[in-house]
Amino acid sequence: MSRVFLIWAVTHSVKEVQSEDSVLLFVIAWTITEIIRYSFYTFSLLNHLPYLIKWARYTLFIVLYPMGVSGELLTIYAALPFVRQAGLYSISLPNKYNFSFDYYAFLILVMIAYIPVFPQLYFHMIHQRRKVLSHTEEHKKSE
Numbered sequence: 001m002s003r004v005f006l007i008w009a010v011t012h013s014v015k016e017v018q019s020e021d022s023v024l025l026f027v028i029a030w031t032i033t034e035i036i037r038y039s040f041y042t043f044s045l046l047n048h049l050p051y052l053i054k055w056a057r058y059t060l061f062i063v064l065y066p067m068g069v070s071g072e073l074l075t076i077y078a079a080l081p082f083v084r085q086a087g088l089y090s091i092s093l094p095n096k097y098n099f100s101f102d103y104y105a106f107l108i109l110v111m112i113a114y115i116p117v118f119p120q121l122y123f124h125m126i127h128q129r130r131k132v133l134s135h136t137e138e139h140k141k142s143e
Contacts (some may be wrong), residue, residue, distance in 0.1 A: 003030065006072055010107075013088060014079040022078060026071030029064045036060060058129040065125065069118055076107050083107060 011023055040057040043049040082088070089103035 002072070005110075006075065009089070010076055010079050014082045016082045017075055017078045020075060020078050022071045022074030024071070026068045026075065029068030029071060032060065033064050033068070055133065058125075058132050061125050061129075065122055069114060073111055073114060076111055080104060080107060 006026070011018055017023065036053070036056045039053050040049070043053055084104045087103075089101070091099060091101045093100045
């Protein structure tokens with residue numbers, strides 16, 4: 001869902017950020033990640049998973065995940081002035097629903113949410129890497 005949000009609600013909606021290097025950063029990270037992920041799933045379904053693909057799946061995230069997150073955060077940050085200036089997706093009072101929404105503040109909250117979420121997900125993947133790759137190494141030694 002975060003990818004849909006970043007593509008539609010930030011990059012598509014704020015045309016000014018589309019030429020930012022940060023967009024290229026997260027798109028490259030996402031693309032490489034998906035190529036590895038779907039190769040991993042395909043070979044796993046075929047019961048013929050090459051070690052290189054397994055290794056890539058559980059190792060390249062070490063660089064790709066921070067790269068993607070950095071690109072995402074820099075893109076949101078670059079969008080902030082344009083969102084504030086245009087009042088993009090914001091609803092102000094008074095209105096018949098007695099409801100307000102500040103998209104600028106929402107984007108700041110999204111950026112802050114990365115602080116507790118990123119380390120949790122990253123260290124989960126580190127744990128998975130240890131578990132999966134050490135199991136593979138033990139299996140290879142026993143053969």
